[in-house]
Amino acid sequence: MPVNPLLNRRRFLAISGSAALAGALAACGTSAPSGTSSTSTGSAGPAGDGEKFGTADKPVTVSFWTWGTPDPALVPAYKKLHPYVDLQVTAVGSTADLYPKLATVYKAGTGAPDCTALELPMMPTYAAAGYLEDMTPYGASVDAYDASAARASQFGGKLYAVPTDYGPMVMYYRTDVFDKFGLTVPTTWDEYRQTAEALKKAAPDAFISNLDPGDSTEALGLIWQAGGRPFQLDGTNLAVDLADEGTTKYATYWSGMLRDGLVNPVPGFTADWFNQMGSGTYATWFAGAWGSSVLAQSLTQNNGLWRAAAIPNWEAGTAVNAAMGGSGTAVSSTSPNKAAAVAFAQWYGTDWPLANVGKAGGATFPASLTVQKDPAYLNAPSEILGGQLAAQLYVQLSGDVAEGWQFLPYQLYANNLYKDTAGQQVASGFDLAAGLSQWQEQIVSYGRQQGFTVNGS
Template sequence: MKSSNRRGLRQLAGAIATVAAASLVLAACGGGSDTAGGDQPQASPDAVKEALAKGGTITYWSWTPSAEAQVKAFQAEYPNVKVNYVNAGTGNDHYTKLQNAIKAGSGAPDVAQIEYQALPQFALPGSLVDLRQYGFDSLSSAYTPSTWTAVHAGEGLYGLPQDSGPMALFYNKEVFTKYGLTVPKTWDEYIATGKKLHAADPKKFITNDVGDAGFTTSMIWQAGGKPFKTDGKNVTIDLSDAGTQKWTGVWNQLVTGGLVSSIPGWSDEWFKALGDGTIATLPIGAWMPGVLESSVKAGAGKWAVAPMPTYDGQPATAENGGSTQSVLKQSANPALAAAFVKWLNHDGGVKPFLASGGFPSTVSDLKDPAFVDKKSAYFGGQQINQVLTGAASTVVKDWSYLPFQLYANSIYGDTVGKAYQAKTDLNPGLKAWQDALVAYGNQQGFQVNG
């Protein structure tokens, strides 16, 4: 996706309001007639072809900058299909409007953009169409394992992966050269680098972090943690598992040691700090290059990309961000809507998506020499996709989000966020987060252990 869209995605994650998330979970327990993986209307792969041949009109809600170009290209290929594209907003606006339409029983689009982390909250109550009925489960080998897992809830398949965000370490090589720093390969080395930099210049920080739920879950994922497990309405939360402890063992040293900047991510000050060297590194998703290119002009030629530091020196990373398109149960023409989803993320729509700066989830594109070996002028000619596509193959397996992840993200600042403010141990904050999530989940009709 384009950099502006990437900023939108990150802002979206931070902007989810409790009221919107709460309504989603209430629907998960009381709305809809089907549950994830349950019985679905019978169809077949032929239904998709027949729907394309017959034509019709569908509505598509998305915030991605590539959406308009994709819709135009789709309609050029299938002139008997009219796609009404609507940008319903990002964050609270998009999800609240979508959920309100679902609850009202009318007004929902045929196809909607949904983040991977938000997918279970729409799939579990039966608001989305299970695409297995159209034979889409046969497409698994076309996508990276982590993104293919992300479009499932229970046994059901509720989208095809659009993008991916395998994490890598973006670093300011000008700062590293000036202060004699070596690119860290392990998290112990990362801590040592942070200490050396801050000691040399107290105005410089190895990174910034004021407490971000999406970053925390990605970092726990990379450490091998599996704090969230869901089986129907049975949910287990353990934010003190071995992987979580491994991550806090590192990050506590940075937070309590005052080695991370308190500049909020995605703020004007943050973009400035990335340009002037105040923030020296970012462990972040593979979509970050477009953000730097468009919003941190002063960083041109200064930044480089390396694999994520790990705990034992062996390659391992996690996803950070990403979304899919899902077909809504309200759709009057689900087969045509499903055909559009397949075109977007498996067929003709992938090319305009990549042209807009998207980082793919499709294996063929991740292996395409034209993509992998492309040199980036912003990154001083570095072939950054060699690093980023390599990261896509080292994502730790078997991660899952909560069925009320958006609500979880919305209260993160009231729990773990306080530890960042006080520069204290993150573990009590994680325990408070867990306790609040257990109580909330049980109130909403889930059976939560934690």
């Protein structure tokens, strides 16, 4: 089964960027933030409608880069509302294609789009380098957006993206596998291990899940939910601790699951993985709330067999969640049409998904509270999930996302290091603490090279 390029956005660059990404990020030159944008052109002020939407005498152009296959109705819809805006949408393959291209044009200082789609965990990489514009002075606000997505759209106290969708973590599970072996949906991590043991005893070739040795996103989501806060940035002072209490809890638990053969240490989003997902080799899968769209697009033979649930918690009766992914629209600091680009980003984050909520069928989890509260979204049954009203669950799970998490100001680069450090212990060895220590060494070294004061020196 060929992998849908759209799905690569969910694997992030640690999986698919590799050499091209590493070279582009080195060229990008992420460095400690100075407090002002080094490439910003002009200063913001109150923007009038002419600046935002153009006029007959002075039309405005807004270029927008994104991944996947944009809806062909997007440009005509915006043109109908704002006839003097020439919206130019460029699809740049997957995120593995988009991010190196952005790094190249930003470093060159020419050729950058007015605005671009970014995964929210990757936004700080570009903001720290001075390539993005603070959107607040141009009228942008995230007051009407999901609180966790709104937090993820800010860096250093400034707003650098308008969120479009978000990825509160979800446990997807196969009802037929659970029913066949008399398993109960686990609500705690102790129960999850017990379920894994029962499944392995009844079906030796089955696994409770896989754990991807190349995907730092899943690892960081599980660390976040366990209470880990390994990255904390204050100005140019960066603390990195991949051995804090929550991270150690994650490492100990999953090292044991790997050593006992309860999870399969293989990459996700490969042809083999999709085949195993479809055949019931894996009873559960952890993903963001976008996961149902992956299942619906790629595993139509499983329609009705999957369900969504909260991921297990460390203590019974608690509801602590984390996030995997999420996207937003950011404005380039070199854009000559910042007000128009911000206006488009605001529309794209709320009005566009609201207009398409029926057609989209709630395929991704919208960041806009207006869309989240719309009955057409909330009450849309999911075919792949057996008619479950998953949107209602997703809203709840997003509200459970714990605060205090930060991504690195060079997360893109760090993700690319994961598979050759921490990921090696996922694939074999099964000492995740040792692997995370190796990852930390390289994260700290790179941060110091970029001018950050890391762990006090």
